[in-house]
Amino acid sequence: MEERREHQRLYLRHYGTDYSYQVMVGGRETAARLLDISLGGARFSMREPLQYAEPGDAGSVVGPSRAPEYAGYFREVGYTVAWCEGEQFGVVFDTPLQRDYTDLCFDFAPRL
Numbered sequence: 001m002e003e004r005r006e007h008q009r010l011y012l013r014h015y016g017t018d019y020s021y022q023v024m025v026g027g028r029e030t031a032a033r034l035l036d037i038s039l040g041g042a043r044f045s046m047r048e049p050l051q052y053a054e055p056g057d058a059g060s061v062v063g064p065s066r067a068p069e070y071a072g073y074f075r076e077v078g079y080t081v082a083w084c085e086g087e088q089f090g091v092v093f094d095t096p097l098q099r100d101y102t103d104l105c106f107d108f109a110p111r112l
Contacts (some may be wrong), residue, residue: 007038008101010108017110021074022062025081025089026053029062037074037104041082041092050084057081059091 012019012035019034023044032044053059061077079091099107 007040007096009036009038010101010104011036012108015108015110019064019108021064023059024062025050025059026057028052035088037108039093039096039099039101039104041079041090043088043090046087046089049086050089053081053084053089055081055083 020031021034021044022029023032025032030046032046035043035045037043057080059079059081061074061079063075074097077097078094080094082090082092097104
C-alpha cells in the first residue's frame with residue numbers, strides 16, 4: 001500500500017500517557033483518546049464503536065480532558081473525518097498545525 005501522508009506522524013502510545021480530548025464529531029461532543037498526531041491530521045479512539053459519524057463529517061477539537069495544557073494550540077482545531085473503523089477514526093485538519101514535528105515531540109512528551 002502506498003503511503004499517502006504528507007506529514008510525519010507522532011505515535012503517542014510510545015509515551016505511555018493518556019491524551020484525552022473533548023471532540024465534536026457527528027454533531028455530538030464526546031471524549032476521545034488521541035492515538036497519534038501529525039501537522040495535518042490525527043487518529044482518535046472512542047470507548048465504543050463510532051456509530052454517529054462518517055467520512056466527510058466536519059468536527060473540531062473542543063478542548064483537553066486529560067491532555068497537556070501546553071499543547072493548547074491543538075484546541076479549537078477544525079477537521080474533517082477521513083475514515084471510521086470500529087472505535088477509531090482519523091481526521092484531516094482544516095488547516096495544518098502551525099508547528100513542526102520537533103515541536104509536537106516536545107509538546108506531547110510526558111512531563112516529570
